[in-house]
Amino acid sequence: MASWHSLPLEIAYLVLGWVAFFSWSFSFYPQVILNYRRKSVVGLHFDFLVLNMTKHSSYLIYNAALFFSPAIQRQYREKYGYDEMIPVALNDVAFSIHAVLLTAITLFQVFIYERGSQKVSKTCTAISVIVWVSVIVCIIVAVPNHSWLWLISVFNTIQVVMTAIKYIPQAVMNFGRKSTEGWSIGNILLDLLGGLTNFAQMGVQSVDQSTLVNFFGNIGKTLLSLEVVFFDLLFIFQHYTLNHLMSKRSRHSMPNGIHRRICSVDSHWMEILAEACKCKYYGIRRLV
Incomplete structure (x- = not known):
């Protein structure tokens, strides 16, 4: 089993991991609090929530399985080398559990607060059905061959794909409304911090081990950080430009x-x- 070569880098790895954990974990609360204060979820796209639940459920299965299962860890080392460290930390598992719970709470708010004419799109419903039917098929294929590493890699792929597409409905709606009202910027700022520190954590591990294997061995975590940073920057741009333009237009539009x-x-x-x-x-x- 691989071990750390540098104590300072190991400490930095742990610190960055928990900063990412707390940033991403706290990022769920601004939206929940905003919904509670407004007693409304208008402005929050429901497709985002459904796809987000699919993403975090898949990520939880991947993280928990790779972190706790000796059989899967053995298959990982057989594929990537016995000197390689498992690319999932305890903070990854803790974050996934918390993310599923908070996403479920936000979905519950959809049913109890004002939601206007908003509803989950047929496209989102179709995507969700296809994903989970595919999961069932993969389980049927993996069980006879004990292909556990391959199976959890499927869940890792799902969470990467969901991360890539889950923000699109919200971004499109913001542009269409020319406003981010109902969409918490606090969520985005904390999410961005989590993405940056998560990527930095993997970089620290690579420096210590003198290899980039952990980036490829946990490609989902790598792509997750990059996708998060990209979309968060987009939402920050929307918030500080669209809202400003809307406010300016409202002032000038008064006869x-x-x-x-x-x-x-x-x-x-x-x-x-x-x-x-x-x-x-x-x-x-x-x-x-």
């Missing part, structure tokens, strides 16, 4: 006549207040 009438009404009520207070008031009328 001048309406603006003048609003100011006149304000002036009228200020004059009444001034009279009641028996103080001098020259009004705002000169300004409008």
Whole structure:
């Protein structure tokens, strides 16, 4: 079994892993809290939630199986070398469990809060059915041959694919609405931090072992970090540009006549207040 060559790098690996864990874990809470405060899930695409549940369920199966199963670990070392470290840490398993629970809570909010006319698309439903039917077929194929490593690699592939497509419905809806209202930016900022530290963790392990095998041995974790960073940067761009443009457009779209009438009404009520207070008031009328 492979061991660490450098204590500082081992410590850095553990620290980065838990920073990624807490960043990704806490990233679920801003959306849950936002939904709770608004008592609404309008602005949050339901396809994202369904695909996200499929992704995290698959990732949990992969992480837990590779971390806890001696048989799968043996098959991993037979394929990649007995000197290689298992590319799944305890924080990966803990994160996956937490992610499934928080995604389930967010899905529950869909049923109890205002959701407008939003619903899960037929495309999303079809994708989910195809994925889980494919899983059943793969299990039937893997069991007779005890191809456990191959089987969990299927779940790893699923989570990578789901990560690549789950953000698309939300991104498209944001562009269509010209707004990110209902979509928490706190979620995205923490998610980005998690993606960067997760990738850095794998880099530290590669430096210590003087090999890039862990990037390929856990290609799902590698691609996950890259996909997360890409989409998070896209959402950050949307949030700080679309919302700004929408706010600016709203200010300029108000007819001048309406603006003048609003100011006149304000002036009228200020004059009444001034009279009641028996103080001098020259009004705002000169300004409008």
